[in-house]
Amino acid sequence: xxxxxxxxxxxxxxxxxxxxxxxxxxxxxxxxxxxxxxxxxxxxxxxxxxxxxxxxxxxxxxxxxxxxxxxxxxxxxxxxxxxxxxxxxxxxxxxxxxxxxxxxxxxxxxxxxxxxxxxxxxxxxxxxxxxxxxxxxxxxxxxxxxxxxxxxxxxxxxxxxxxxxxxxxxxxxxxxxxxxxxxxxxxxxxxxxxxxxxxxxxxxxxxxxxxxxxxxxxxxxxxxxxxxxxxxxxxxxxxxxxxxxxxxxxxxxxxxxxxxxxxxxxxxxxxxxxxxxxxxxxxxxxxxxxxxxxxxxxxxxxxxxxxxxxxxxxxxxxxxxxxxxxxxxxxxxxxxxxxxxxxxxxxxxxxxxxxxxxxxxxxxxxxxxxxxxxxxxxxxxxxxxxxxxxxxxxxxxxxxxxxxxxxxxxxxxxxxxxxxxxxxxxxxxxxxxxxxxxxxxxxxxxxxxxxxxxxxxxxxxxxxxxxxxxxxxxxxxxxxxxxxxxxxxxxxxxxxxxxxxxxxxxxxxxxxxxxxxxxxxxxxxxxxxxxxxxxx
Numbered sequence: 001x002x003x004x005x006x007x008x009x010x011x012x013x014x015x016x017x018x019x020x021x022x023x024x025x026x027x028x029x030x031x032x033x034x035x036x037x038x039x040x041x042x043x044x045x046x047x048x049x050x051x052x053x054x055x056x057x058x059x060x061x062x063x064x065x066x067x068x069x070x071x072x073x074x075x076x077x078x079x080x081x082x083x084x085x086x087x088x089x090x091x092x093x094x095x096x097x098x099x100x101x102x103x104x105x106x107x108x109x110x111x112x113x114x115x116x117x118x119x120x121x122x123x124x125x126x127x128x129x130x131x132x133x134x135x136x137x138x139x140x141x142x143x144x145x146x147x148x149x150x151x152x153x154x155x156x157x158x159x160x161x162x163x164x165x166x167x168x169x170x171x172x173x174x175x176x177x178x179x180x181x182x183x184x185x186x187x188x189x190x191x192x193x194x195x196x197x198x199x200x201x202x203x204x205x206x207x208x209x210x211x212x213x214x215x216x217x218x219x220x221x222x223x224x225x226x227x228x229x230x231x232x233x234x235x236x237x238x239x240x241x242x243x244x245x246x247x248x249x250x251x252x253x254x255x256x257x258x259x260x261x262x263x264x265x266x267x268x269x270x271x272x273x274x275x276x277x278x279x280x281x282x283x284x285x286x287x288x289x290x291x292x293x294x295x296x297x298x299x300x301x302x303x304x305x306x307x308x309x310x311x312x313x314x315x316x317x318x319x320x321x322x323x324x325x326x327x328x329x330x331x332x333x334x335x336x337x338x339x340x341x342x343x344x345x346x347x348x349x350x351x352x353x354x355x356x357x358x359x360x361x362x363x364x365x366x367x368x369x370x371x372x373x374x375x376x377x378x379x380x381x382x383x384x385x386x387x388x389x390x391x392x393x394x395x396x397x398x399x400x401x402x403x404x405x406x407x408x409x410x411x412x413x414x415x416x417x418x419x420x421x422x423x424x425x426x427x428x429x430x431x432x433x434x435x436x437x438x439x440x441x442x443x444x445x446x447x448x449x450x451x452x453x454x455x456x457x458x459x460x461x462x463x464x465x466x467x468x469x470x471x472x473x474x475x476x477x478x479x480x481x482x483x484x485x486x487x488x489x490x491x492x493x494x495x496x497x498x499x500x501x502x503x504x505x506x507x508x509x510x511x512x513x514x515x516x517x518x519x520x521x522x523x524x525x526x527x528x529x530x531x532x533x534x535x536x
Contacts, residue, residue: 019207026203034192046181053172054137057150061170062135065152087111097173103166116171119147126167129153146174239320243271390420395431403442417460428536436509440502441472448476470530479521
């Protein structure tokens, strides 16, 4: 009970409320939509205004280049005042920032924003106009410091031919265009802000309504209660069926499914259609509970409990207890008694050996006693000597000796490769990780060769270089080719259901230690190679 309360308290600590989640989600969604719509609007508005400014600059420059007043000013200084008057009117009518006339590459007449004129002063974009007689637009600078320039050549007629004598530049301020776009975006920003506020208010009301429907519980708390109920319901040893007021099944635990031979989901199905015999007493209207009935060779006691809410019955819980459990318990006790007798017999045999040793000592047959002891311990000493001669790490020695004993019991040859050598393992490779990796690999190898006539498992260990190498080989039938790419997936195994976790744990542990694992398999055997770095 204490553990449950602590778990419940931990669950509710630091929880993000559903109200905050809905508010955050709606706010983020509205902000994203507002930002996207506004950004797209401003982008296309900017592109359109820039295109309009380019056309206006191009057309204005080209128109000016054909005006007689402009051409006269290049030939007669007295026409310059009239030209300035024309340029001043043009600036007011076209929203241009500046107009520049050049004679060759020399600025001849300028009017308008001096900053814009200076921007094109050092390198005026008139080369193509002077050389090829082309009309075009150029952009100088970037963003709000950009100058958009329309350029057109000035042609002066000399009899039968015309000569490019200069160029006209009409300059628009890119910064003014951006400011104009921002001003035009104010209405859409206002509408977006109103939509954001309305969305926030709506999300608060929605969260409050959901909170009311969930009885003030947060989703995590509801999920916890659901999982808790499902776990409790599934772990019951008695069969249980929960039905609603109309007789449709809400829940049916695994014990009840097994009892009535039901498979798959039965939620929402009529109870009378799910059970195999409509004559069962618990299906009758007058059933009150605690009645016995037979299912095959089982005797079942059925009981019921009504579920009430707001003063009316909203459902029914049916419970089924198997009387044969008592018989099974009795059989289980008998089996336990037989196991106990087997253990007592083994203990008795071991005591007999001890008594033999004691008798030999009392008869002063010390040499025979020693010989008897040596015979019993020779195998274990051989194992210890074999391991300790090439492997110095005590943790690895303990694992290998245990597996050697297991292999001996299974009548499988387990050998240490003569070329193995290991001084000691780094501190970051602890005993638990080593047991997970080597224990599973060696156990799998022993199981693979257990039915082989000359089954053999070989372990090779080396700490040469920067990695520690563990290599487990067997001469078993190998891994089927269709499974070779999935053997490290959890639950994947060719040994039947409930298997397929050992290699997944090995892969995970090797990854945690920063290492790698490889596998090679064919019909003549399988080899697993594990590489663990000495330095993490």
